[in-house]
Amino acid sequence: xxxxxxxxxxxxxxxxxxxxxxxxxxxxxxxxxxxxxxxxxxxxxxxxxxxxxxxxxxxxxxxxxxxxxxxxxxxxxxxxxxxxxxxxxxxxxxxxxxxxxxxxxxxxxxxxxxxxxxxxxxxxxxxxxxxxxxxxxxxxxxxxxxxxxxxxxxxxxxxxxxxxxxxxxxxxxxxxxxxxxxxxxxxxxxxxxxxxxxxxxxxxxxxxxxxxxxxxxxxxxxxxxxxxxxxxxxxxxxxxxxxxxxxxxxxxxxxxxxxxxxxxxxxxxxxxxxxxxxxxxxxxxxxxxxxxxxxxxxxxxxxxxxxxxxxxxxxxxxxxxxxxxxxxxxxxxxxxxxxxxxxxxxxxxxxxxxxxxxxxxxxxxxxxxxxxxxxxxxxxxxxxxxxxxxxxxxxxxxxxxxxxxxxxxxxxxxxxxxxxxxxxxxxxxxxxxxxxxxxxxxxxxxxxxxxxxxxxxxxxx
Ligand code: UD1
Ligand code: CA
Numbered sequence: 385x386x387x388x389x390x391x392x393x394x395x396x397x398x399x400x401x402x403x404x405x406x407x408x409x410x411x412x413x414x415x416x417x418x419x420x421x422x423x424x425x426x427x428x429x430x431x432x433x434x435x436x437x438x439x440x441x442x443x444x445x446x447x448x449x450x451x452x453x454x455x456x457x458x459x460x461x462x463x464x465x466x467x468x469x470x471x472x473x474x475x476x477x478x479x480x481x482x483x484x485x486x487x488x489x490x491x492x493x494x495x496x497x498x499x500x501x502x503x504x505x506x507x508x509x510x511x512x513x514x515x516x517x518x519x520x521x522x523x524x525x526x527x528x529x530x531x532x533x534x535x536x537x538x539x540x541x542x543x544x545x546x547x548x549x550x551x552x553x554x555x556x557x558x559x560x561x562x563x564x565x566x567x568x569x570x571x572x573x574x575x576x577x578x579x580x581x582x583x584x585x586x587x588x589x590x591x592x593x594x595x596x597x598x599x600x601x602x603x604x605x606x607x608x609x610x611x612x613x614x615x616x617x618x619x620x621x622x623x624x625x626x627x628x629x630x631x632x633x634x635x636x637x638x639x640x641x642x643x644x645x646x647x648x649x650x651x652x653x654x655x656x657x658x659x660x661x662x663x664x665x666x667x668x669x670x671x672x673x674x675x676x677x678x679x680x681x682x683x684x685x686x687x688x689x690x691x692x693x694x695x696x697x698x699x700x701x702x703x704x705x706x707x708x709x710x711x712x713x714x715x716x717x718x719x720x721x722x723x724x725x726x727x728x729x730x731x732x733x734x735x736x737x738x739x740x741x742x743x744x745x746x747x748x749x750x751x752x753x754x755x756x757x758x759x760x761x762x763x764x765x766x767x768x769x770x771x772x773x774x775x776x777x778x779x780x781x782x783x784x785x786x787x788x789x790x791x792x793x794x795x796x797x798x799x800x801x802x803x804x805x806x807x808x809x810x811x812x813x814x815x816x817x818x819x820x821x822x823x824x825x826x827x828x829x830x831x832x833x834x835x836x837x838x839x840x841x842x843x844x845x
Contacts (some may be wrong), residue, residue, distance in 0.1 A: 410619075466585035512562050517609060552607075569595070652666045665684075685701045712724070757781075766791045781797045805822070808822065
Protein backbone atom coordinates (compact mmCIF):
# COMPACT_ATOMS: atom_id res chain seq x y z
CA UNK A 385 0.00 0.00 0.00
CA UNK A 386 1.11 3.55 -0.60
CA UNK A 387 0.30 5.08 2.77
CA UNK A 388 -0.06 3.80 6.31
CA UNK A 389 -0.54 5.43 9.67
CA UNK A 390 0.81 4.92 13.18
CA UNK A 391 -1.26 6.44 15.99
CA UNK A 392 0.66 7.04 19.22
CA UNK A 393 -1.65 6.17 22.10
CA UNK A 394 0.55 4.71 24.84
CA UNK A 395 0.48 7.75 27.10
CA UNK A 396 -1.15 7.00 30.45
CA UNK A 397 -2.08 10.60 31.21
CA UNK A 398 -1.55 10.52 34.98
CA UNK A 399 -2.67 14.14 35.31
CA UNK A 400 -6.08 13.18 33.95
CA UNK A 401 -6.64 11.17 37.16
CA UNK A 402 -8.72 8.58 35.37
CA UNK A 403 -8.90 4.79 35.35
CA UNK A 404 -9.13 5.13 31.57
CA UNK A 405 -6.05 5.64 29.40
CA UNK A 406 -5.79 9.24 28.24
CA UNK A 407 -6.84 8.65 24.61
CA UNK A 408 -10.13 7.17 25.86
CA UNK A 409 -11.05 10.39 27.68
CA UNK A 410 -13.96 11.96 25.83
CA UNK A 411 -14.69 15.13 23.91
CA UNK A 412 -18.41 15.55 23.13
CA UNK A 413 -18.93 12.04 24.51
CA UNK A 414 -16.56 10.39 22.04
CA UNK A 415 -13.06 9.17 22.99
CA UNK A 416 -10.30 11.46 21.71
CA UNK A 417 -8.81 8.60 19.70
CA UNK A 418 -12.22 8.19 18.03
CA UNK A 419 -11.99 11.75 16.70
CA UNK A 420 -8.55 10.97 15.29
CA UNK A 421 -9.81 7.77 13.63
CA UNK A 422 -12.77 9.64 12.12
CA UNK A 423 -10.38 12.13 10.50
CA UNK A 424 -8.09 9.34 9.28
CA UNK A 425 -10.96 7.39 7.70
CA UNK A 426 -12.33 10.60 6.18
CA UNK A 427 -8.89 11.21 4.68
CA UNK A 428 -9.04 7.77 3.05
CA UNK A 429 -7.19 5.51 5.50
CA UNK A 430 -8.72 2.12 6.31
CA UNK A 431 -8.54 -0.19 9.32
CA UNK A 432 -6.01 -2.33 7.41
CA UNK A 433 -3.42 0.42 7.05
CA UNK A 434 -3.84 1.80 10.57
CA UNK A 435 -1.58 0.71 13.45
CA UNK A 436 -1.89 1.93 17.02
CA UNK A 437 0.79 1.96 19.74
CA UNK A 438 -0.84 1.16 23.07
CA UNK A 439 0.51 1.06 26.63
CA UNK A 440 -1.17 1.25 30.01
CA UNK A 441 -4.83 0.26 29.79
CA UNK A 442 -4.21 -1.42 26.42
CA UNK A 443 -7.24 -3.71 26.82
CA UNK A 444 -9.57 -0.71 27.09
CA UNK A 445 -8.11 0.96 23.99
CA UNK A 446 -8.07 -2.31 22.05
CA UNK A 447 -11.71 -3.00 22.84
CA UNK A 448 -12.62 0.39 21.39
CA UNK A 449 -10.31 -0.11 18.38
CA UNK A 450 -11.96 -3.48 17.68
CA UNK A 451 -15.33 -1.73 17.59
CA UNK A 452 -13.80 0.35 14.78
CA UNK A 453 -12.40 -2.82 13.14
CA UNK A 454 -8.79 -1.96 13.91
CA UNK A 455 -6.71 -4.97 14.95
CA UNK A 456 -3.11 -3.83 14.40
CA UNK A 457 -1.89 -2.73 17.82
CA UNK A 458 1.66 -2.58 19.13
CA UNK A 459 2.46 -2.76 22.84
CA UNK A 460 4.87 -0.24 24.34
CA UNK A 461 5.52 -1.62 27.82
CA UNK A 462 7.84 1.19 28.92
CA UNK A 463 7.28 4.84 28.09
CA UNK A 464 10.60 5.92 26.67
CA UNK A 465 9.44 8.65 24.32
CA UNK A 466 7.75 9.19 20.96
CA UNK A 467 10.70 7.71 19.02
CA UNK A 468 10.59 4.57 21.16
CA UNK A 469 6.82 4.32 20.61
CA UNK A 470 7.33 4.33 16.83
CA UNK A 471 10.07 1.65 17.14
CA UNK A 472 7.42 -0.72 18.57
CA UNK A 473 5.34 -0.26 15.42
CA UNK A 474 8.28 -0.62 12.99
CA UNK A 475 6.46 -3.48 11.20
CA UNK A 476 4.08 -0.86 9.77
CA UNK A 477 7.01 0.68 7.86
CA UNK A 478 7.37 -2.45 5.70
CA UNK A 479 3.75 -2.14 4.58
CA UNK A 480 3.77 1.31 3.03
CA UNK A 481 5.78 3.84 1.08
CA UNK A 482 4.86 6.84 3.24
CA UNK A 483 3.69 6.70 6.83
CA UNK A 484 1.70 9.26 8.78
CA UNK A 485 2.46 9.48 12.47
CA UNK A 486 0.12 11.30 14.81
CA UNK A 487 -1.07 11.43 18.42
CA UNK A 488 -4.25 9.80 19.70
CA UNK A 489 -4.81 12.63 22.17
CA UNK A 490 -5.12 15.56 19.73
CA UNK A 491 -8.74 15.19 18.59
CA UNK A 492 -8.99 18.21 16.26
CA UNK A 493 -6.57 16.95 13.62
CA UNK A 494 -8.66 17.09 10.46
CA UNK A 495 -8.84 15.16 7.19
CA UNK A 496 -8.06 18.24 5.11
CA UNK A 497 -4.76 18.89 6.89
CA UNK A 498 -3.83 15.22 6.56
CA UNK A 499 -4.50 15.23 2.81
CA UNK A 500 -2.91 18.61 2.09
CA UNK A 501 0.23 17.77 4.04
CA UNK A 502 0.60 14.49 2.10
CA UNK A 503 0.34 16.43 -1.16
CA UNK A 504 3.02 18.85 0.06
CA UNK A 505 5.17 15.92 1.21
CA UNK A 506 5.07 14.10 -2.13
CA UNK A 507 5.26 17.21 -4.33
CA UNK A 508 8.35 18.53 -2.52
CA UNK A 509 10.09 15.15 -2.63
CA UNK A 510 10.71 15.30 1.11
CA UNK A 511 11.58 12.28 3.20
CA UNK A 512 9.92 13.91 6.20
CA UNK A 513 7.23 16.60 6.38
CA UNK A 514 6.27 17.91 9.80
CA UNK A 515 2.82 19.46 10.24
CA UNK A 516 3.26 22.70 12.18
CA UNK A 517 1.08 25.51 13.49
CA UNK A 518 1.55 29.13 14.52
CA UNK A 519 0.28 29.57 18.07
CA UNK A 520 0.00 32.50 20.50
CA UNK A 521 1.64 30.59 23.33
CA UNK A 522 4.19 28.00 22.20
CA UNK A 523 5.15 26.92 25.74
CA UNK A 524 5.48 23.14 26.04
CA UNK A 525 5.67 22.42 22.33
CA UNK A 526 8.69 21.55 20.20
CA UNK A 527 9.86 24.63 18.22
CA UNK A 528 10.27 24.55 14.45
CA UNK A 529 13.73 25.71 13.39
CA UNK A 530 13.74 26.46 9.67
CA UNK A 531 16.78 26.71 7.42
CA UNK A 532 17.50 29.88 5.40
CA UNK A 533 15.75 28.33 2.37
CA UNK A 534 12.60 27.71 4.44
CA UNK A 535 13.12 23.96 4.68
CA UNK A 536 13.06 22.28 8.08
CA UNK A 537 16.36 22.25 9.94
CA UNK A 538 15.31 20.67 13.22
CA UNK A 539 12.77 20.57 16.04
CA UNK A 540 13.88 21.65 19.49
CA UNK A 541 11.85 20.52 22.49
CA UNK A 542 10.80 23.07 25.11
CA UNK A 543 13.18 21.58 27.68
CA UNK A 544 16.10 21.86 25.26
CA UNK A 545 15.38 25.38 23.90
CA UNK A 546 17.72 28.34 24.30
CA UNK A 547 16.23 31.80 24.94
CA UNK A 548 16.04 32.73 21.24
CA UNK A 549 14.35 29.43 20.32
CA UNK A 550 11.79 29.89 23.08
CA UNK A 551 10.46 32.95 21.20
CA UNK A 552 9.63 30.92 18.06
CA UNK A 553 5.86 30.59 17.68
CA UNK A 554 5.81 27.97 14.96
CA UNK A 555 5.50 24.64 16.74
CA UNK A 556 5.46 20.91 16.02
CA UNK A 557 1.91 19.55 16.01
CA UNK A 558 3.19 16.02 16.62
CA UNK A 559 1.95 14.97 13.15
CA UNK A 560 4.44 13.85 10.51
CA UNK A 561 4.65 12.26 7.09
CA UNK A 562 7.76 10.10 6.73
CA UNK A 563 9.12 8.14 3.83
CA UNK A 564 8.94 4.71 5.47
CA UNK A 565 12.41 3.57 4.38
CA UNK A 566 14.03 6.80 5.60
CA UNK A 567 12.31 6.49 8.98
CA UNK A 568 13.29 2.84 9.25
CA UNK A 569 16.95 3.82 8.77
CA UNK A 570 16.68 6.71 11.23
CA UNK A 571 15.02 4.87 14.14
CA UNK A 572 18.10 2.86 15.25
CA UNK A 573 20.10 6.11 15.30
CA UNK A 574 17.85 7.90 17.84
CA UNK A 575 19.56 8.59 21.15
CA UNK A 576 18.47 9.67 24.60
CA UNK A 577 21.02 12.47 25.13
CA UNK A 578 18.43 15.19 25.83
CA UNK A 579 16.83 16.93 28.79
CA UNK A 580 14.08 14.30 29.12
CA UNK A 581 16.32 11.26 28.56
CA UNK A 582 13.83 9.95 25.98
CA UNK A 583 13.98 8.73 22.39
CA UNK A 584 12.60 11.78 20.58
CA UNK A 585 10.90 11.04 17.25
CA UNK A 586 11.67 14.65 16.37
CA UNK A 587 15.40 13.83 16.19
CA UNK A 588 14.65 11.77 13.07
CA UNK A 589 14.48 15.08 11.18
CA UNK A 590 18.18 15.86 11.78
CA UNK A 591 19.19 12.26 11.05
CA UNK A 592 17.36 12.27 7.71
CA UNK A 593 18.94 15.60 6.75
CA UNK A 594 22.44 14.38 7.63
CA UNK A 595 21.87 11.42 5.33
CA UNK A 596 21.12 13.91 2.53
CA UNK A 597 17.31 13.71 2.67
CA UNK A 598 14.96 16.67 2.40
CA UNK A 599 12.91 17.77 5.42
CA UNK A 600 9.94 20.15 5.20
CA UNK A 601 7.44 21.85 7.44
CA UNK A 602 3.77 22.17 6.45
CA UNK A 603 2.02 24.92 8.40
CA UNK A 604 -1.67 24.08 9.01
CA UNK A 605 -4.26 26.81 8.49
CA UNK A 606 -6.12 26.00 11.69
CA UNK A 607 -3.94 25.95 14.81
CA UNK A 608 -6.60 24.01 16.79
CA UNK A 609 -5.19 20.84 15.24
CA UNK A 610 -2.42 20.84 17.87
CA UNK A 611 -4.73 21.04 20.86
CA UNK A 612 -4.58 18.06 23.19
CA UNK A 613 -5.55 17.32 26.74
CA UNK A 614 -3.32 16.36 29.65
CA UNK A 615 -5.73 17.20 32.46
CA UNK A 616 -9.45 17.41 33.16
CA UNK A 617 -9.17 21.18 32.74
CA UNK A 618 -7.70 20.74 29.26
CA UNK A 619 -10.44 18.25 28.44
CA UNK A 620 -13.16 20.68 29.50
CA UNK A 621 -11.52 23.30 27.33
CA UNK A 622 -11.56 20.95 24.31
CA UNK A 623 -15.22 20.18 25.01
CA UNK A 624 -16.06 23.88 25.10
CA UNK A 625 -14.30 24.52 21.80
CA UNK A 626 -15.89 21.49 20.11
CA UNK A 627 -19.34 22.23 21.51
CA UNK A 628 -19.36 25.82 20.31
CA UNK A 629 -18.05 24.79 16.93
CA UNK A 630 -20.83 22.20 16.46
CA UNK A 631 -23.57 24.56 17.64
CA UNK A 632 -22.16 27.26 15.34
CA UNK A 633 -22.41 24.89 12.36
CA UNK A 634 -26.08 24.15 13.14
CA UNK A 635 -26.86 27.86 13.57
CA UNK A 636 -25.43 28.42 10.10
CA UNK A 637 -27.73 25.66 8.81
CA UNK A 638 -30.85 27.33 10.23
CA UNK A 639 -31.28 25.41 13.48
CA UNK A 640 -32.79 27.44 16.32
CA UNK A 641 -31.29 27.78 19.79
CA UNK A 642 -32.90 30.21 22.21
CA UNK A 643 -30.14 29.46 24.68
CA UNK A 644 -27.34 26.91 24.56
CA UNK A 645 -27.36 25.93 28.23
CA UNK A 646 -26.66 22.26 28.75
CA UNK A 647 -26.89 21.47 25.04
CA UNK A 648 -24.35 18.92 23.86
CA UNK A 649 -24.49 17.79 20.24
CA UNK A 650 -22.18 15.09 18.91
CA UNK A 651 -20.17 16.11 15.88
CA UNK A 652 -21.89 13.68 13.50
CA UNK A 653 -25.47 14.67 14.37
CA UNK A 654 -27.54 16.18 11.53
CA UNK A 655 -30.42 18.62 12.16
CA UNK A 656 -32.85 20.14 9.66
CA UNK A 657 -33.70 23.82 9.43
CA UNK A 658 -36.23 25.48 11.73
CA UNK A 659 -35.80 22.72 14.26
CA UNK A 660 -35.52 24.16 17.74
CA UNK A 661 -33.21 22.59 20.33
CA UNK A 662 -34.14 23.48 23.90
CA UNK A 663 -31.85 23.48 26.97
CA UNK A 664 -30.37 20.35 28.56
CA UNK A 665 -30.59 18.30 25.41
CA UNK A 666 -27.91 15.80 24.46
CA UNK A 667 -27.86 14.50 20.89
CA UNK A 668 -25.48 11.62 20.35
CA UNK A 669 -24.01 9.29 17.77
CA UNK A 670 -25.44 9.07 14.26
CA UNK A 671 -28.68 10.89 15.12
CA UNK A 672 -30.48 12.61 12.25
CA UNK A 673 -33.31 15.05 13.02
CA UNK A 674 -35.60 16.52 10.37
CA UNK A 675 -37.05 20.01 9.90
CA UNK A 676 -39.44 21.96 12.08
CA UNK A 677 -39.01 19.79 15.17
CA UNK A 678 -38.82 20.84 18.81
CA UNK A 679 -36.35 18.72 20.78
CA UNK A 680 -36.01 19.24 24.52
CA UNK A 681 -35.90 20.43 27.12
CA UNK A 682 -34.11 17.68 29.06
CA UNK A 683 -33.81 15.08 26.35
CA UNK A 684 -31.23 12.50 25.32
CA UNK A 685 -31.46 11.25 21.73
CA UNK A 686 -28.88 8.65 20.69
CA UNK A 687 -28.50 7.05 17.25
CA UNK A 688 -32.07 7.91 16.25
CA UNK A 689 -33.62 8.90 12.95
CA UNK A 690 -36.27 11.55 13.54
CA UNK A 691 -38.60 12.91 10.82
CA UNK A 692 -40.10 16.39 10.35
CA UNK A 693 -42.35 18.33 12.74
CA UNK A 694 -41.65 16.01 15.64
CA UNK A 695 -41.94 17.13 19.25
CA UNK A 696 -39.73 15.37 21.79
CA UNK A 697 -40.22 16.87 25.24
CA UNK A 698 -38.29 15.27 28.11
CA UNK A 699 -37.60 12.15 26.05
CA UNK A 700 -34.81 9.60 26.26
CA UNK A 701 -34.59 7.77 22.94
CA UNK A 702 -32.04 5.19 21.82
CA UNK A 703 -31.54 3.56 18.37
CA UNK A 704 -35.11 4.27 17.32
CA UNK A 705 -36.93 5.56 14.24
CA UNK A 706 -39.45 8.33 14.73
CA UNK A 707 -41.51 9.43 11.71
CA UNK A 708 -43.05 12.81 10.86
CA UNK A 709 -45.54 14.55 13.15
CA UNK A 710 -44.87 12.31 16.14
CA UNK A 711 -45.25 13.88 19.54
CA UNK A 712 -43.63 12.28 22.58
CA UNK A 713 -43.34 13.37 26.17
CA UNK A 714 -43.00 14.45 28.78
CA UNK A 715 -41.04 11.68 30.54
CA UNK A 716 -40.84 9.09 27.78
CA UNK A 717 -38.28 6.32 27.32
CA UNK A 718 -37.89 4.93 23.79
CA UNK A 719 -35.56 1.94 24.02
CA UNK A 720 -33.69 0.40 21.08
CA UNK A 721 -35.56 -0.83 18.00
CA UNK A 722 -38.64 1.26 18.53
CA UNK A 723 -40.36 2.44 15.35
CA UNK A 724 -43.00 5.15 15.63
CA UNK A 725 -44.92 5.78 12.42
CA UNK A 726 -46.45 9.10 11.31
CA UNK A 727 -48.52 11.01 13.80
CA UNK A 728 -48.02 8.66 16.75
CA UNK A 729 -48.69 10.30 20.11
CA UNK A 730 -46.77 9.12 23.16
CA UNK A 731 -47.74 10.78 26.43
CA UNK A 732 -46.30 10.99 29.92
CA UNK A 733 -44.50 8.10 31.65
CA UNK A 734 -44.55 5.74 28.69
CA UNK A 735 -41.81 3.24 27.81
CA UNK A 736 -41.61 1.56 24.41
CA UNK A 737 -39.06 -1.11 23.50
CA UNK A 738 -38.41 -3.15 20.35
CA UNK A 739 -41.87 -2.37 19.01
CA UNK A 740 -43.45 -0.96 15.89
CA UNK A 741 -46.31 1.46 16.46
CA UNK A 742 -48.65 2.22 13.54
CA UNK A 743 -49.81 5.56 12.12
CA UNK A 744 -51.67 7.87 14.54
CA UNK A 745 -51.74 5.38 17.38
CA UNK A 746 -52.02 7.00 20.77
CA UNK A 747 -50.28 5.77 23.94
CA UNK A 748 -51.00 8.61 26.26
CA UNK A 749 -50.25 7.71 29.85
CA UNK A 750 -48.30 5.39 32.16
CA UNK A 751 -47.87 2.48 29.75
CA UNK A 752 -45.23 -0.11 28.85
CA UNK A 753 -45.13 -1.52 25.32
CA UNK A 754 -42.38 -4.10 24.73
CA UNK A 755 -41.79 -6.53 21.84
CA UNK A 756 -45.05 -5.54 20.17
CA UNK A 757 -46.45 -4.95 16.70
CA UNK A 758 -49.19 -2.36 17.01
CA UNK A 759 -51.39 -1.31 14.09
CA UNK A 760 -52.61 2.12 13.12
CA UNK A 761 -55.08 4.31 15.02
CA UNK A 762 -54.94 2.12 18.11
CA UNK A 763 -55.84 3.80 21.40
CA UNK A 764 -54.28 2.76 24.68
CA UNK A 765 -55.96 3.85 27.89
CA UNK A 766 -53.97 4.75 30.97
CA UNK A 767 -51.74 2.14 32.62
CA UNK A 768 -51.52 -0.61 30.01
CA UNK A 769 -48.77 -3.21 30.11
CA UNK A 770 -47.53 -5.78 27.64
CA UNK A 771 -46.21 -8.62 29.81
CA UNK A 772 -43.56 -9.75 27.35
CA UNK A 773 -41.30 -11.79 29.63
CA UNK A 774 -42.09 -14.98 31.52
CA UNK A 775 -38.78 -14.94 33.38
CA UNK A 776 -37.07 -17.07 30.74
CA UNK A 777 -38.27 -16.04 27.29
CA UNK A 778 -39.61 -12.91 25.61
CA UNK A 779 -42.81 -13.04 23.52
CA UNK A 780 -44.53 -10.65 21.16
CA UNK A 781 -47.87 -8.92 21.38
CA UNK A 782 -49.75 -8.17 18.16
CA UNK A 783 -52.53 -5.56 18.06
CA UNK A 784 -54.64 -4.90 14.95
CA UNK A 785 -55.66 -1.51 13.49
CA UNK A 786 -58.22 0.62 15.35
CA UNK A 787 -58.18 -1.59 18.47
CA UNK A 788 -59.14 0.08 21.74
CA UNK A 789 -57.11 -1.10 24.72
CA UNK A 790 -58.97 -0.14 27.92
CA UNK A 791 -57.26 1.36 30.97
CA UNK A 792 -55.10 -1.00 32.99
CA UNK A 793 -55.16 -3.79 30.45
CA UNK A 794 -52.44 -6.42 30.87
CA UNK A 795 -51.58 -8.20 27.64
CA UNK A 796 -49.83 -11.49 28.48
CA UNK A 797 -47.65 -12.32 25.47
CA UNK A 798 -47.71 -14.17 23.21
CA UNK A 799 -51.13 -12.72 22.49
CA UNK A 800 -53.00 -11.18 19.58
CA UNK A 801 -55.77 -8.58 19.63
CA UNK A 802 -57.77 -8.43 16.40
CA UNK A 803 -58.60 -5.32 14.39
CA UNK A 804 -61.16 -3.00 15.89
CA UNK A 805 -61.40 -5.14 19.06
CA UNK A 806 -61.92 -3.58 22.48
CA UNK A 807 -60.51 -4.74 25.80
CA UNK A 808 -62.47 -3.76 28.90
CA UNK A 809 -60.62 -1.71 31.50
CA UNK A 810 -58.76 -3.81 34.05
CA UNK A 811 -58.66 -6.96 31.89
CA UNK A 812 -55.73 -9.36 31.86
CA UNK A 813 -55.74 -10.86 28.38
CA UNK A 814 -54.13 -14.26 27.98
CA UNK A 815 -55.61 -15.54 24.71
CA UNK A 816 -56.37 -14.34 21.20
CA UNK A 817 -59.15 -11.76 20.87
CA UNK A 818 -61.03 -11.81 17.53
CA UNK A 819 -61.60 -8.72 15.40
CA UNK A 820 -64.55 -6.44 16.20
CA UNK A 821 -65.18 -8.08 19.62
CA UNK A 822 -65.23 -6.84 23.20
CA UNK A 823 -63.25 -8.87 25.72
CA UNK A 824 -63.83 -8.59 29.45
CA UNK A 825 -61.50 -10.71 31.51
CA UNK A 826 -62.05 -9.80 35.16
CA UNK A 827 -64.09 -11.07 38.18
CA UNK A 828 -67.79 -10.21 38.49
CA UNK A 829 -68.52 -7.46 41.03
CA UNK A 830 -69.88 -8.93 44.31
CA UNK A 831 -71.61 -6.62 46.82
CA UNK A 832 -71.96 -7.41 50.52
CA UNK A 833 -74.44 -5.03 52.15
CA UNK A 834 -73.97 -3.40 55.60
CA UNK A 835 -70.25 -4.08 55.82
CA UNK A 836 -69.61 -3.77 59.59
CA UNK A 837 -65.91 -2.94 59.55
CA UNK A 838 -66.37 0.23 57.58
CA UNK A 839 -69.37 1.53 59.51
CA UNK A 840 -67.26 1.28 62.74
CA UNK A 841 -64.60 3.45 61.13
CA UNK A 842 -66.93 6.32 60.31
CA UNK A 843 -66.96 8.73 63.29
CA UNK A 844 -70.27 9.73 64.74
CA UNK A 845 -71.05 13.40 64.35
C1 UD1 B 1 5.58 15.92 21.38
C2 UD1 B 1 6.70 16.41 20.48
C3 UD1 B 1 6.65 17.94 20.44
C4 UD1 B 1 5.31 18.40 19.94
C5 UD1 B 1 4.19 17.81 20.80
C6 UD1 B 1 2.85 18.10 20.19
C7 UD1 B 1 8.48 14.78 20.77
C8 UD1 B 1 9.82 14.49 21.33
N1 UD1 B 1 7.98 15.97 20.99
O1 UD1 B 1 5.88 16.40 22.68
O2 UD1 B 1 7.66 18.41 19.58
O3 UD1 B 1 5.23 19.80 19.96
O4 UD1 B 1 4.33 16.38 20.88
O5 UD1 B 1 1.84 17.67 21.07
O6 UD1 B 1 7.94 13.93 20.08
N2 UD1 B 1 3.60 8.65 23.44
C9 UD1 B 1 3.69 7.29 23.45
N3 UD1 B 1 4.76 6.70 24.05
C10 UD1 B 1 5.74 7.41 24.64
C11 UD1 B 1 5.64 8.82 24.62
C12 UD1 B 1 4.56 9.41 24.02
O7 UD1 B 1 2.80 6.60 22.93
O8 UD1 B 1 6.68 6.80 25.17
C13 UD1 B 1 2.43 9.28 22.80
C14 UD1 B 1 1.55 10.03 23.76
O9 UD1 B 1 0.50 9.21 24.23
C15 UD1 B 1 1.04 11.16 22.92
C16 UD1 B 1 2.13 11.38 21.89
O10 UD1 B 1 2.93 10.23 21.88
O11 UD1 B 1 -0.13 10.81 22.24
C17 UD1 B 1 2.97 12.61 22.21
O12 UD1 B 1 3.61 12.39 23.45
P1 UD1 B 1 3.79 13.53 24.51
O13 UD1 B 1 4.49 12.98 25.69
O14 UD1 B 1 2.52 14.24 24.73
O15 UD1 B 1 4.82 14.43 23.71
P2 UD1 B 1 5.20 15.91 24.05
O16 UD1 B 1 6.24 15.90 25.07
O17 UD1 B 1 4.00 16.72 24.28
CA1 CA C 1 1.65 16.34 24.41
